[in-house]
Amino acid sequence: MKLTGLIHQGGPFTEDVLQRAQDRLKELIWRIAIHHVIKGDLASAAIHAMALRHLSPEYEAGKFNPHYSPLHAKLNELFGMEPPSYSYQACDSLLKMVKDELAGHGVTDSTVPSPGSELDSISRSLSFSSTEPSRTHIMIKIGSELRNGRYGVGRRPDELYSWHP
Numbered sequence: 001m002k003l004t005g006l007i008h009q010g011g012p013f014t015e016d017v018l019q020r021a022q023d024r025l026k027e028l029i030w031r032i033a034i035h036h037v038i039k040g041d042l043a044s045a046a047i048h049a050m051a052l053r054h055l056s057p058e059y060e061a062g063k064f065n066p067h068y069s070p071l072h073a074k075l076n077e078l079f080g081m082e083p084p085s086y087s088y089q090a091c092d093s094l095l096k097m098v099k100d101e102l103a104g105h106g107v108t109d110s111t112v113p114s115p116g117s118e119l120d121s122i123s124r125s126l127s128f129s130s131t132e133p134s135r136t137h138i139m140i141k142i143g144s145e146l147r148n149g150r151y152g153v154g155r156r157p158d159e160l161y162s163w164h165p
Contacts, residue, residue, distance in 0.1 A: 022055060023063075023064070025055065026052060026055055026056055026064065026066040027064065027066065029048050029051055029052050029055075029066065030048075030052060030064075030066040030067075030068065032048050033045045033048035033049055033052065033068055033071060034068055034071075036048065037068065037070065037071050037074075042071075042074065042075075042078075045068075045071050046071075046075055046091065046094060049067070049068070049071055049072065049075070049091045050091055050094055050095045050098065052066045052067060053067070053088060053091050053092055053095050054095060067087070067088065069087065072087050072088050072090070072091055073087075075090035075091055075094075076089055076090045078090070079093065081093075
């Protein structure tokens with residue numbers, strides 16, 4: 001695979017920041033799903049419901065439940081799941097179909113590269129003589145440049161850092 005561009009600003013989320021971001025995202029998707037139900041766009045509502053089932057597959061006591069029951073009841077009805085085995089049966093069936101299709105093309109959660117692996121591949125593509133900076137220095141410089149928005153789409157890895165002693 002050839003790396004033809006890279007956008008990586010900021011860095012990986014800390015666990016607490018990731019949780020807060022996901023909580024806000026669930027609330028927004030929930031509201032958008034309800035909006036689509038009200039407007040009669042069940043296809044869009046179902047897509048958002050699948051995203052919510054992926055983000056929030058289990059009920060957590062004391063936390064916001066992002067699943068809109070009337071939508072799930074309608075999906076179960078339309079899918080002929082009357083009575084359903086459980087409230088989210090149709091939506092979970094759709095989500096499983098999407099995940100199975102992705103897996104059939106080699107796309108699984110385990111194939112998503114970590115942010116560090118992108119930078120590692122960049123550093124491997126760079127060649128430096130022994131008088132040039134260490135890999136750690138290069139990685140810090142690249143990370144700093146990316147966070148500051150100096151590099152983006154269309155930049156080749158060999159354009160990301162140049163060494164001038």
